[in-house]
Amino acid sequence: MKTRAAVLNEIGVAGPYARSQPLRIEELELDAPQEGEVLVEIKAAGLCHSDLSVIDGNRPRPVPMALGHEAAGVVKELGPGVRDLEVGDHVVTVFVPSCGHCAPCAEGRPALCEPGAKANNEGTMISGGRRLSRADGTPVNHHLGVSGFADRAVVSRNSVVRVDPELPFAHAALFGCAVLTGVGAAVNSAGIRPGQSVAVIGLGGVGLNSVLGALVAGAGSVIAVDIDAGKLDLARRLGAAHTINSSEDGAADRLRELTNGGVDCAIEMAGSEKALEFAYRGTRRGGTTVTGGLAHPEKHVSIQQVSLVAEERTLRGSYVGSCVPIRDVARYVTLFRQNRLPVDQLLSGTLKLDEINTGFDRLASGEAVRQVIVFD
Known part of the structure; x- marks a missing residue:
């Protein structure tokens, strides 16, 4: 299948980004979800300093890479072995996939998952594979197991948390990174x-x-x-x-x-x-x-x-705020609904995917707090 994604091909390109265009919108090949994976139709994705730190070289990652890690969307397809989600579920993405078996995971510290950290550094899924490529077969790296600046993404089951479908996508996306962290x-x-x-x-x-x-x-x-x-x-x-x-x-x-x-x-x-x-x-x-x-x-x-x-x-x-995402996302959403955690007040505005470089200019200058790309 195809996905339209924002791809970073070179790290450290000088701004302003609206002119230098470090992120290029490309149509990529997206493989179907494999064992323990899900296909998510992305509905909203937040622009975060963690994305910016890859663009400007403060957090070097392998390129080409499809960026984006703070996202929300709808489950469209389940890979083999995924039995606790259903097609149509609303989910937010979490940028450290956890294996559930390494020493930190066994201690209840999934943010420190060792296979998850290795995969994030290498630009792969936690399985070690990649699901993104160009038409000529060139592989494209994943960003933190998510690559959420795209209309579709294949992610590990352990990279998503189900949320209330009444939660607006632009708000839901923030819970995967900004709120958790x-x-x-x-x-x-x-x-x-x-x-x-x-x-x-x-x-x-x-x-x-x-x-x-x-x-x-x-x-x-x-x-x-x-x-x-x-x-x-x-x-x-x-x-x-x-x-x-x-x-x-x-x-x-x-x-x-x-x-x-x-x-x-x-x-x-x-x-x-x-x-x-x-x-x-x-x-x-x-x-x-x-x-x-x-x-x-x-x-x-x-x-x-x-x-x-x-x-x-x-x-x-x-x-990741020392969080256990499956526990803490639900807690923080509840506090938001009780008006005790008004994270919606941090939204600086929404963008289209084609405006992403301008959005990172605003983030780099301090003009914006949290911008969210919305997908139709």
Whole structure:
């Protein structure tokens, strides 16, 4: 069968992307789903910094690659062995397929699935195969097991979670990455407790979801930190008690002043080593610093080592919000329906697939928080 997809052929092409066109819309061959796989008709797909980091070279991946990992759609065909889904089910995609058998999966940490990580790095399905190719037979790599910037995708059964069919697709797509990663970092990774003070550094789509996650977890006060005035204003509207522009002199001192020496928990979502250092400096003695931002692999942070011991600090990473998707997607959708997790307020607009390069210009400039491509 055919699918129309956004394909990245070269990493590191300079912007503006509307002119350089790093993503080309191509008609690809798409194989039928194999054992343990499903065919999904994509209805909506979000533009995420994880996609942008492949385009600009911060997260090198093999090319050519059909990008996109945060998507929602309808199951159209079941591969052999798939018995717990039905044709017509609405699903959201999850960007780490989990095998269910490796050590992390056995510990209830599917985001760290070892075969899933290997497949994502190599641009394959978790089975090791590829289902995308050009007409001449040239294989095209998968992005995080999804390749959701396309009207159809074949994915592992373990890359999708069934959702309520009444949930609009443009909202549903966000639950596969932005919501899981951001809310999960606050609820699961940080384990925020009622009344605690929290700072969120980096207010993209994921960081703003961390603000919402901290609030829904019962944080006593949330301080939002960024360099963009518009995003700081949005964070206030979402419920942040204070905002700090980190580009201004004395920003770190202001964070400590607001919290009598530092927050109980700081969550870094900027994907910058400087932002993580800022987050660590702003965390109190005995507090926790969580990082979910994906920096370039060659970047390193500098922290005072003795503070980890003498101040009993915790510094931990958070991938996919330390979530168990089949459990947490349903929970977060319920909170959304209760108006306690207003993720729809993070939508900056919708696009057509042909406008994808312009959309990534907006994302790179900070003009947009979360844009969603909608398919007719």
